[in-house]
Amino acid sequence: MAKSNEPIWWSLFSAGGMVAAMILPVLIIITGILVPFGLVDDDPLNFERIYTALSQSYLIKLILFIVITLPLFHWAHRFRFTLVDVGLKSVSTLISILCYGGAIAGTIIAAIIFLRI
Amino acid sequence: MAETMKLEIFRYHPEKDNEPTFQTYEVPFLEDWVILDAINYIKDEIDGTLSYRWSCQMGVCGSCGMMINGVPKLSCAVFLKDYYPDKIRVEPLTGFPVERDLIFQMDDFMTKLTEIQPYIIRNKDEEKPLDEGEYLQTPAELARFKPYSMCINCMLCYAACPVYALDSTFIGPAAIALGQRYNMDSRDHGRDARQELIASHEGIWECTFVGECSAVCPKDVDPAAAIQRAKVSSTIDWFKDVLIPWGKKK
Ligand code: SF4
Ligand code: FES
Numbered sequence: 001m002a003k004s005n006e007p008i009w010w011s012l013f014s015a016g017g018m019v020a021a022m023i024l025p026v027l028i029i030i031t032g033i034l035v036p037f038g039l040v041d042d043d044p045l046n047f048e049r050i051y052t053a054l055s056q057s058y059l060i061k062l063i064l065f066i067v068i069t070l071p072l073f074h075w076a077h078r079f080r081f082t083l084v085d086v087g088l089k090s091v092s093t094l095i096s097i098l099c100y101g102g103a104i105a106g107t108i109i110a111a112i113i114f115l116r117i
Numbered sequence: 118m119a120e121t122m123k124l125e126i127f128r129y130h131p132e133k134d135n136e137p138t139f140q141t142y143e144v145p146f147l148e149d150w151v152i153l154d155a156i157n158y159i160k161d162e163i164d165g166t167l168s169y170r171w172s173c174q175m176g177v178c179g180s181c182g183m184m185i186n187g188v189p190k191l192s193c194a195v196f197l198k199d200y201y202p203d204k205i206r207v208e209p210l211t212g213f214p215v216e217r218d219l220i221f222q223m224d225d226f227m228t229k230l231t232e233i234q235p236y237i238i239r240n241k242d243e244e245k246p247l248d249e250g251e252y253l254q255t256p257a258e259l260a261r262f263k264p265y266s267m268c269i270n271c272m273l274c275y276a277a278c279p280v281y282a283l284d285s286t287f288i289g290p291a292a293i294a295l296g297q298r299y300n301m302d303s304r305d306h307g308r309d310a311r312q313e314l315i316a317s318h319e320g321i322w323e324c325t326f327v328g329e330c331s332a333v334c335p336k337d338v339d340p341a342a343a344i345q346r347a348k349v350s351s352t353i354d355w356f357k358d359v360l361i362p363w364g365k366k367k
Binding site: 004005006007008010011081085089 | 279280283284316317318320322325348351352354355356
């Protein structure tokens with residue numbers, strides 16, 4: 001029985017799940033509720049302000065990069081299994097390529113954008 | 118007449134019937150009756166042709182699993198009164214071929230069970246002589262695998278597992294939990310031998326962590342947790358193999 005390469009996808013999936021469960025809700029509260037409803041003053045999401053902060057700190061870039069990319073792999077893995085489970089097992093290789101390929105593409109795009117800032 | 122209840126039971130005799138049918142029986146309703154009591158009543162008093170498995174009547178032998186209103190349960194552990202006055206639908210555990218009526222074929226599970234090598238495997242050269250006594254374990258070492266050792270092989274977890282239902286090549290919850298039971302035993306050296314199967318695609322990686330296996334398990338074995346733990350340790354193995362290839366174990 002062939003040794004599976006699943007661990008690489010599963011570990012990215014798990015890490016993404018962790019980020020999605022623990023960090024995304026906080027970000028949703030900040031960017032989706034507190035700021036738009038005006039519950040915090042001094043305009044924290046001001047473009048110039050964020051852009052300057054990003055361009056000055058590799059740490060912030062890294063954190064945002066992780067927050068954006070790992071959930072992509074979480075999605076890819078979940079969606080792949082969902083599609084296979086609804087009966088698309090015969091095209092499972094194609095599904096894997098599209099799902100993980102999408103996540104990898106998203107990761108590369110995110111990396112390029114962050115490197116340009 | 119005293120109170121009664123209706124049971125709608127799956128009937129199928131593959132050699133004779135073209136397709137399964139449901140037969141409804143009326144049984145006395147008694148507060149202290151479990152569903153298995155009612156089925157035994159049917160067998161003894163109404164219809165001797167009804168076939169099903171049971172033995173201990175106390176939730177330890179694992180042979181009386183059935184779908185009760187679509188949910189896998191031990192029929193000796195669910196009371197009629199929890200359903201009264203509604204009709205109860207009784208079917209064989211799903212996911213397995215039907216042998217006859219409520220009896221399903223267990224061959225697939227039996228094969229998987231042997232493949233997982235659910236017994237203590239020792240390295241030959243590390244066996245100590247008998248007169249040196251037993252291999253002692255601390256309570257903490259015992260606690261690591263004890264819950265997994267409570268499995269009674271009732272297969273409710275397989276009937277509940279949507280992954281197994283779609284693809285029966287999946288090794289499945291109880292077999293993996295039993296593999297873990299021995300992997301986590303301080304006296305065992307067989308992890309590598311089991312790992313080939315456990316770490317294969319048909320092993321743990323087919324599992325999507327639906328968790329229904331643990332929800333229906335009558336013995337709180339928590340096979341879903343066993344599988345997740347096996348995923349973590351197999352992932353660590355995998356990274357070790359890839360990152361330090363020269364560090365490979367024999
Ligand atoms: S793990 Fe639980 S549900 Fe599965 S066979 Fe063992 S006792 Fe039954
Ligand atoms: S008859 Fe033994 S578990 Fe139900």
